[in-house]
Amino acid sequence: THRRWLMGANPELSDLIDATIGSRRWHRHPEQLDLLNDYVEDKPFLEKLGAIKHLRKEGLAKYVKEHNGIDVDPDSIFDIQVKRIHSYKRQLMNILHIMYQYHKLKTDPDFDMLPTTYFFGGKAAPGYYIAKETIRLINAVADKVNNDASIKGKIKVVFIENFGVSIGEIVYPAADVSEQISTASKEASGTGNMKFMMNGAITLGTLDGANVEIRDAVGGDENCVIFGLKAEEVLNYYATGTYSAWDEYNTNENVRLVVNQLTDGTYGNFQSLSDYLIRANDEFFILKDFNAYADAHVEIMKRYQKRFQWLKSSAINIANSGVFSSDRTIDEYANEIWQVKPVMIP
Ligand SMILES: *Cc1c(COP(=O)(O)O)cnc(C)c1O
Numbered sequence: 076t077h078r079r080w081l082m083g084a085n086p087e088l089s090d091l092i093d094a095t096i097g098s099r100r101w102h103r104h105p106e107q108l109d110l111l112n113d114y115v116e117d118k119p120f121l122e123k124l125g126a127i128k129h130l131r132k133e134g135l136a137k138y139v140k141e142h143n144g145i146d147v148d149p150d151s152i153f154d155i156q157v158k159r160i161h162s163y164k165r166q167l168m169n170i171l172h173i174m175y176q177y178h179k180l181k182t183d184p185d186f187d188m189l190p191t192t193y194f195f196g197g198k199a200a201p202g203y204y205i206a207k208e209t210i211r212l213i214n215a216v217a218d219k220v221n222n223d224a225s226i227k228g229k230i231k232v233v234f235i236e237n238f239g240v241s242i243g244e245i246v247y248p249a250a251d252v253s254e255q256i257s258t259a260s261k262e263a264s265g266t267g268n269m270k271f272m273m274n275g276a277i278t279l280g281t282l283d284g285a286n287v288e289i290r291d292a293v294g295g296d297e298n299c300v301i302f303g304l305k306a307e308e309v310l311n312y313y314a315t316g317t318y319s320a321w322d323e324y325n326t327n328e329n330v331r332l333v334v335n336q337l338t339d340g341t342y343g344n345f346q347s348l349s350d351y352l353i354r355a356n357d358e359f360f361i362l363k364d365f366n367a368y369a370d371a372h373v374e375i376m377k378r379y380q381k382r383f384q385w386l387k388s389s390a391i392n393i394a395n396s397g398v399f400s401s402d403r404t405i406d407e408y409a410n411e412i413w414q415v416k417p418v419m420i421p
Pocket of ligand 1: 266
């Protein structure tokens with residue numbers, strides 16, 4: 076609901092929207108956020124939007140300083156993946172990509188990137204070994220990368236403990252980039268993607284779950300970054316059994332690099348995750364999507380440098396997020412499934 080995730084969690088943004096289109100309509104009818112579409116090229120509005128995002132990034136930075144003791148720069152890109160830790164949601168692909176970027180920074184003088192802070196948050200079920208190992212890897216990479224002065228703060232990695240809705244209210248409004256990278260065909264909908272969108276984050280995602288509807292709502296690929304296998308391709312691999320993680324490892328040097336680093340001591344011993352990817356044949360196509368994911372990050376950085384365009388995209392995301400309020404969902408259920416009429420309270 077936009078009441079909790081926009082009006083409640085982001086009062087600064089909510090006030091800006093009130094001042095721009097009035098409060099009377101969108102508070103009760105979130106679809107009317109689309110009145111903001113008239114302001115997506117309005118410089119003073121976009122400047123205020125940018126200032127609010129910065130303020131909320133400072134707020135998350137302060138939280139992280141207090142809880143993790145890590146200094147993060149609110150001027151860096153805040154790239155955030157918060158959700159249950161699960162193989163299909165592919166937090167492992169995210170952290171492997173960070174390992175790749177770190178390696179490039181250390182070894183390739185021609186490689187450059189915008190300073191980025193990567194946030195992870197979420198719980199693993201107690202007996203879910205691979206999920207627990209993924210958290211352990213995220214923290215191992217964070218320890219190494221955050222303390223390497225030679226990369227001049229270009230990458231910071233933060234694992235937010237005990238993620239839940241209250242911490243979510245600090246996290247979602249602070250995102251520049253919303254990581255929605257589940258293997259196509261696996262996510263029924265997702266709701267985190269919607270919370271990020273109403274707070275002006277740009278979706279970096281696969282064509283899965285409600286990312287499909289988000290892409291449509293924002294008018295296509297100009298205002299989100301979509302990458303990777305399509306659901307049909309994934310289902311075809313499952314049906315034919317033709318995917319080979321081992322072939323991917325042998326033919327893709329970026330993949331080989333990061334998989335080797337799981338066991339060569341760079342970050343400690345993650346034989347479990349290496350075996351999961353290679354011996355168990357990478358059931359969620361992390362290796363297959365790896366290069367496309369890296370390219371998607373390059374695209375994000377290209378867009379982030381064009382501040383006006385970025386803020387315009389951010390505004391377009393907010394303006395078209397109303398359809399994702401649970402109000403609309405409940406209305407649809409009431410009308411189409413339950414066939415009940417609302418009772419008006421006098
Ligand atoms: C929204 C939310 C989720 C669901 O996130 P997805 O990205 O859709 O998986 C899970 N946990 C918490 C605490 C949330 O607020």
